[in-house]
Amino acid sequence: MPQTSIVDVICQRALEIAPEVPWLVEPLTPGRGQAFILQHILRNRLFSAVIRPSWISRCPDLAIVRKTIGQMREELVFDDEIAQPHTTLLWEMGRNVGLTNEEMDNTRAVPLVDVALNVWENIARSKHWVAGWLATSVDEFMLTAMSGEHNYRPEAWQATFQLNDEQVFFFSYHTKADDDHAGRKVWEPIARHVTTEAARREVLDGMELALTADKLFYQGICELGDHIDANKNAA
Numbered sequence: 001m002p003q004t005s006i007v008d009v010i011c012q013r014a015l016e017i018a019p020e021v022p023w024l025v026e027p028l029t030p031g032r033g034q035a036f037i038l039q040h041i042l043r044n045r046l047f048s049a050v051i052r053p054s055w056i057s058r059c060p061d062l063a064i065v066r067k068t069i070g071q072m073r074e075e076l077v078f079d080d081e082i083a084q085p086h087t088t089l090l091w092e093m094g095r096n097v098g099l100t101n102e103e104m105d106n107t108r109a110v111p112l113v114d115v116a117l118n119v120w121e122n123i124a125r126s127k128h129w130v131a132g133w134l135a136t137s138v139d140e141f142m143l144t145a146m147s148g149e150h151n152y153r154p155e156a157w158q159a160t161f162q163l164n165d166e167q168v169f170f171f172s173y174h175t176k177a178d179d180d181h182a183g184r185k186v187w188e189p190i191a192r193h194v195t196t197e198a199a200r201r202e203v204l205d206g207m208e209l210a211l212t213a214d215k216l217f218y219q220g221i222c223e224l225g226d227h228i229d230a231n232k233n234a235a
């Protein structure tokens, strides 16, 4: 019997995990929304300034290298389609949910998020470069491909924070942008680069570890969010 294609295994696993992530499927409280922005700021910057560069430095496929550098540019420098970097959108989104620039500029990782960031960085530095690629893209796939209602959808933010369509552009735009950065079609070249059983094992183990880190990342966000909510209610 032929082995299931590695890309199919990756997609299946990511979609299995998605509904097990409480931040995604439980109600979006104001605190959990703010906490997502505050911790995502750190992940966004680390992914594009540190973690992606460390696996693309070992990637032999120039097309993937170029595409990834293009993505890093869109995130931190300039996205031609919207004439600004995604970080600008992210800060705007943060202000729309009641955060100040100062809070976003000075945000620090909560412990579980710190663990997750360190795990992803370690995968990108020490495992097969494909595992690094997955560590920095599997979450995007999960968020755009998972079915049903969840908190990465703009509607959830509109309902919790009473925002109009324009004010949730960060999320509506990313549903589309992320589709272009991860998923079955984007990951197609993986099959060409992972040709031995040992490499397949290393990549799939690395992805499992990246998904475990993803669960911790969102758990850290939930804890911070619940803390923010409790402080507000006490005030």
Ligand SMILES: [Fe+2]
Binding pocket: 074, 075, 086, 174, 177
């Ligand atoms: Fe982005």
